[in-house]
Structure formats: structure tokens, C-alpha cells
Amino acid sequence: MKLEGTVALVTGGARRLGRALTLGLAEAGCDLFIHYGTSAEAARRTAGEVRALGRRASTAAADLTDPAQIDRLFEAFDASFGRLDILVNSAASFERTPFDETTVADWDAVQALNLRAPFLMAQRAARRMRAVAGRPGSRGELQAPGVILNMSDMAGVAAWRGYTAHGVSKAGLVHLTATTARELGPDVRVNVIVPGPILPPAGEMADDPGWRQKGLRVPLERTGDAAHVAHAAVFLAENDYVTGATIHVDGGEHLLPGGRG
Numbered sequence: 001m002k003l004e005g006t007v008a009l010v011t012g013g014a015r016r017l018g019r020a021l022t023l024g025l026a027e028a029g030c031d032l033f034i035h036y037g038t039s040a041e042a043a044r045r046t047a048g049e050v051r052a053l054g055r056r057a058s059t060a061a062a063d064l065t066d067p068a069q070i071d072r073l074f075e076a077f078d079a080s081f082g083r084l085d086i087l088v089n090s091a092a093s094f095e096r097t098p099f100d101e102t103t104v105a106d107w108d109a110v111q112a113l114n115l116r117a118p119f120l121m122a123q124r125a126a127r128r129m130r131a132v133a134g135r136p137g138s139r140g141e142l143q144a145p146g147v148i149l150n151m152s153d154m155a156g157v158a159a160w161r162g163y164t165a166h167g168v169s170k171a172g173l174v175h176l177t178a179t180t181a182r183e184l185g186p187d188v189r190v191n192v193i194v195p196g197p198i199l200p201p202a203g204e205m206a207d208d209p210g211w212r213q214k215g216l217r218v219p220l221e222r223t224g225d226a227a228h229v230a231h232a233a234v235f236l237a238e239n240d241y242v243t244g245a246t247i248h249v250d251g252g253e254h255l256l257p258g259g260r261g
């Protein structure tokens with residue numbers, strides 16, 4: 001699918017990896033609806049970067065743990081853009097919750113953001129995508145299938161100690177990708193990216209010896225770059241015959257038993 005003139009909605013798209021996904025899609029030709037949680041200033045800046053690339057950009061805030069706010073987010077989207085081609089579910093938490101100390105509230109908060117929100121976003125996005133799929137577009141061409149991209153995590157593939165709630169939510173996202181790819185074909189393609197050591201978690205710097213050491217443990221012996229993930233997202237958005245796929249962008253980390261965790 002040619003991305004020129006398509007419309008993408010990226011959750012958590014204001015900063016860090018979400019910003020790289022936003023800008024990667026804008027460089028490939030998409031107009032962008034940038035969702036953010038609390039980073040209003042970063043969202044404004046990222047929208048400016050999208051416009052500097054010659055694309056349209058709008059921003060809107062929503063707490064994705066609240067289904068009513070997800071509905072309001074789509075109302076804002078509908079008011080900004082007529083149609084949706086690509087949804088990227090990137091917003092997430094990364095909480096260490098030691099097994100014995102994890103409360104019901106901890107568990108529910110992680111699942112609500114990392115798993116329920118991508119499901120609700122996908123459901124609402126797919127309704128819009130299916131309404132136009134296969135119909136003639138404004139230029140008479142047939143509308144390409146919609147695209148949903150989920151962002152999982154190695155913790156959802158390997159068993160990391162201290163991350164049970166997070167790992168289960170991200171493993172659920174891999175399965176959600178498979179089930180929605182089956183449910184929504186041929187109108188919507190759904191794929192998942194599993195990034196490895198790309199950006200250090202909040203509080204760690206890219207040049208911290210501990211972070212560099214994490215990179216040295218993977219087969220390619222280095223940490224990655226947000227652009228590597230954006231490149232995979234553009235590939236998955238463009239390639240019309242890929243659905244239900246998992247792409248590891250991790251320097252080969254998934255080949256290690258138990259990952260690096």
C-alpha cells in the first residue's frame with residue numbers, strides 16, 4: 001500500500017518510540033493524529049515536526065485506561081480526519097511489579113493500559129476501516145485494507161522475573177494480534193512489533209554502562225535505535241500481503257533463552 005495521503009493514529013505518539021513511529025510514518029507520506037497521555041508540549045512539538053515534513057497533524061489527549069476517554073478520542077479523530085488507514089498502539093506502561101507484591105489494582109492498571117486499550121482502540125479503528133474497505137475512494141481507486149500495528153515487548157515473549165503483570169499484558173497483545181488478524185481480514189491487516197533494547201527506560205541514559213551492557217548480550221552486540229522500529233512499522237504498513245506477523249526488532253535478543261531479563 002502506498003502511504004502517501006493515508007491517515008495514521010499513533011497512541012503515545014508524542015515522545016520516545018511513539019514519536020519515532022509518528023515521524024517515520026509522516027516521512028513515508030502519512031498524515032498524523034497524535035494521541036498523548038500527559039505530554040501536551042511534546043505532542044505539540046512532534047505535530048510541528050510532522051507539519052514541517054509537509055503532512056497534516058492533529059493532537060488529542062486521553063487516558064487510555066478509561067474506555068469513555070477512548071470514545072472521546074475517536075470523536076476528536078473523526079472531527080479532524082475523515083478516514084483512518086493506520087492505527088499504531090504504542091502507548092504502554094513498563095512497570096516492575098514483584099510477583100508477591102502485585103496488588104489487584106496494580107494488575108488491573110497494567111492490563112487496562114497495555115492490553116484492554118489496544119483491544120478497544122482496534123475495535124473502534126476497525127469499524128471505521130471496514131466501513132470503507134474495498135469501496136472506491138475519492139480518486140476512484142479501491143480503498144486499501146486498514147492496518148493495525150501493536151507494540152509488544154520481549155517481556156511478553158520471554159519470562160522476565162519481576163514483570164509478571166507487564167509480561168502477561170504484552171504476551172496478550174501478541175495473541176490479540178493473531179486473533180484480530182483472523183477476525184478482521186480481508187479488510188484490516190494486523191501485525192505486531194517486538195522491540196528489544198531500543199531506548200533505555202526512564203531514568204537510564206543511552207550511554208549508561210548498564211544499558212550498553214544489555215546491548216552487548218544480544219547477538220548483534222549493540223542496542224538498537226528508534227529508527228529501526230519505525231522502519232519495521234513502515235514496512236508492515238506498506239506490505240499488503242502480511243498479516244498476523246510478529247517482527248522482532250531486537251538485534252536477535254529473542255534467540256536467547258529467557259531473553260536478557
Ligand SMILES: NC(=O)c1ccc[n+]([C@@H]2O[C@H](COP(=O)([O-])OP(=O)(O)OC[C@H]3O[C@@H](n4cnc5c(N)ncnc54)[C@H](OP(=O)(O)O)[C@@H]3O)[C@@H](O)[C@H]2O)c1
Pocket residue numbers: 011012013014015016017018035036037038039040062063064065089090091092093094113151152153154194195196197198199200
Ligand atoms: N523503548 C524500548 O526500547 C521498548 C522496548 C520494548 C517494547 N517497547 C514498547 O514500545 C512502545 C513504546 O515504547 P516507549 O519506550 O516509547 O514507551 P513509554 O515511553 O514507556 O510510554 C509510551 C507512552 O505511553 C503513554 N501513556 C502511558 N500511560 C498512559 C495512559 N494511562 N493513557 C494514555 N497514554 C499513556 C505516555 O504518553 P504521555 O507521555 O503523553 O503521558 C508515553 O509517552 C511501548 O508499547 C513499549 O512497551 C519499547
